Amino acid sequence: MSEPNGSPWIVEADAASPAECVARPVSWESLHALPPDPMLLQAVSRADALVDIGVLVAAAVLTLSVETGIYFLVAGNAGFPNLSTGGDNAPDPELVRAVILPAMATRTVLLTAAVFIINRARGLSLAALGVASRQLASNAGLGVLVIAALSLLMLAGAVVVQLVFPGFAEQMQENTRRLKEMVPRMSPPALLALMAMVAWWEELVFRGFLLTRVRRATGSWAWAVVVSGGVFVGLHALEQTGAAMLFISLLALTFSLLTIWRRSLIPAIAGHLVFDVSQFILLYYVHFPASQAV
Numbered sequence: 001m002s003e004p005n006g007s008p009w010i011v012e013a014d015a016a017s018p019a020e021c022v023a024r025p026v027s028w029e030s031l032h033a034l035p036p037d038p039m040l041l042q043a044v045s046r047a048d049a050l051v052d053i054g055v056l057v058a059a060a061v062l063t064l065s066v067e068t069g070i071y072f073l074v075a076g077n078a079g080f081p082n083l084s085t086g087g088d089n090a091p092d093p094e095l096v097r098a099v100i101l102p103a104m105a106t107r108t109v110l111l112t113a114a115v116f117i118i119n120r121a122r123g124l125s126l127a128a129l130g131v132a133s134r135q136l137a138s139n140a141g142l143g144v145l146v147i148a149a150l151s152l153l154m155l156a157g158a159v160v161v162q163l164v165f166p167g168f169a170e171q172m173q174e175n176t177r178r179l180k181e182m183v184p185r186m187s188p189p190a191l192l193a194l195m196a197m198v199a200w201w202e203e204l205v206f207r208g209f210l211l212t213r214v215r216r217a218t219g220s221w222a223w224a225v226v227v228s229g230g231v232f233v234g235l236h237a238l239e240q241t242g243a244a245m246l247f248i249s250l251l252a253l254t255f256s257l258l259t260i261w262r263r264s265l266i267p268a269i270a271g272h273l274v275f276d277v278s279q280f281i282l283l284y285y286v287h288f289p290a291s292q293a294v
Contacts, residue, residue, distance in 0.1 A: 038127075038128070038130065038264075039128065039130055039212045039215075039263050040215075041128060041213070041215075043122065043124065044122050044213075046218075048122065049213045049214075049217040050213075052122070053213050053214070055114075056205070059111065059114035060111065060114075060205075062110070063107055066106055066110065067103050067107050070099060070102060070103045070106060071103060074095070074098055074099040074102070093185070096182075097184055101190060101193065104194055107197075107201060108197040108201045111201050112201060115204055115208070115209050126204075128212075129204065129208035129212055130207070130208055130212075130263060131208065131265055132266075135264070139262055140266050142258070142267045143258060143266065143267030143268060143271035143272075144271060147254070147270075147271035147272075147274055147275045150250065150254055151275065154247050154250065158172070158247075161246070171243035171244070172243050175240050175241040176283060178240060178241070179240070179279075179283060182239065183280060185284045191277065192277060195273055195280070196273055198272075198276060199269050199272035199273040199276065202272065203259075203272055206228050206229075206231065206232045206255075207255055207259045207268050210224075210227070210228040211225070211228040211256060211260075214228060225253065225256045225260075228252075228256060229252035229253060229256055232252045233245055233248050236248050251275065255268040255271065255272065256268075258271070
């Protein structure tokens with residue numbers, strides 16, 4: 001064997017050897033780095049990207065059916081929030097508290113499994129969707145800082161909108177009532193666990209899966225942001241008021257742009273978690289009159 005070529009990490013065979021052999025160290029960075037084409041999904045055809053979206057929609061319908069069964073099994077009709085009337089028709093908070101964590105855990109596990117299986121069928125890992133530990137701390141910190149700045153901007157914007165549209169305050173108060181019905185006051189650990197699951201599955205599905213699949217199918221990040229954000233806002237519109245959609249649209253746009261910029265879901269997940277936890281803390285303990293959550 002010859003001497004190393006200036007580095008103890010590379011050892012080459014003699015020229016007279018039958019075959020050249022190079023030994024290199026294992027780099028831990030390769031185990032958590034993003035793929036060469038992060039979130040572009042070049043290995044997936046445009047047609048396959050559309051098929052994948054259809055498969056996930058079917059999986060989401062199945063998940064909703066299972067989750068509905070859990071609600072009925074644990075709480076019956078009394079566990080379902082009534083989003084139109086409130087008052088005497090409001091669900092029993094104790095029943096909602098009993099069912100909300102297992103129901104959300106079921107949703108999170110099933111949707112995560114669906115995304116994982118669809119990706120594996122295409123030869124992709126979750127890292128292709130931006131789930132990677134590369135620059136974990138800096139990406140998470142960036143998400144928190146951005147959402148803190150956006151929250152201040154939204155608060156100032158709410159004051160201006162209220163002056164222009166007098167009915168805005170009433171709609172946001174109604175939104176607060178709905179949120180209290182959907183997520184009654186919980187212990188801090190339970191709230192953190194619930195919001196962590198929400199942040200994880202929503203970002204994985206909407207920004208990780210849908211955003212990247214639509215971009216692959218259309219070839220356009222702009223269309224991907226519009227479609228994934230539109231679905232995100234539309235589903236929240238089933239639970240919250242029209243006034244809250246203004247802020248949820250801003251959040252969807254911000255999370256999408258962060259994900260595209262950083263090629264990582266970590267900023268959006270961290271920002272989403274901090275936003276939702278802070279909103280419910282205000283709702284529970286400060287009785288903030290106008291709240292929204294994603």
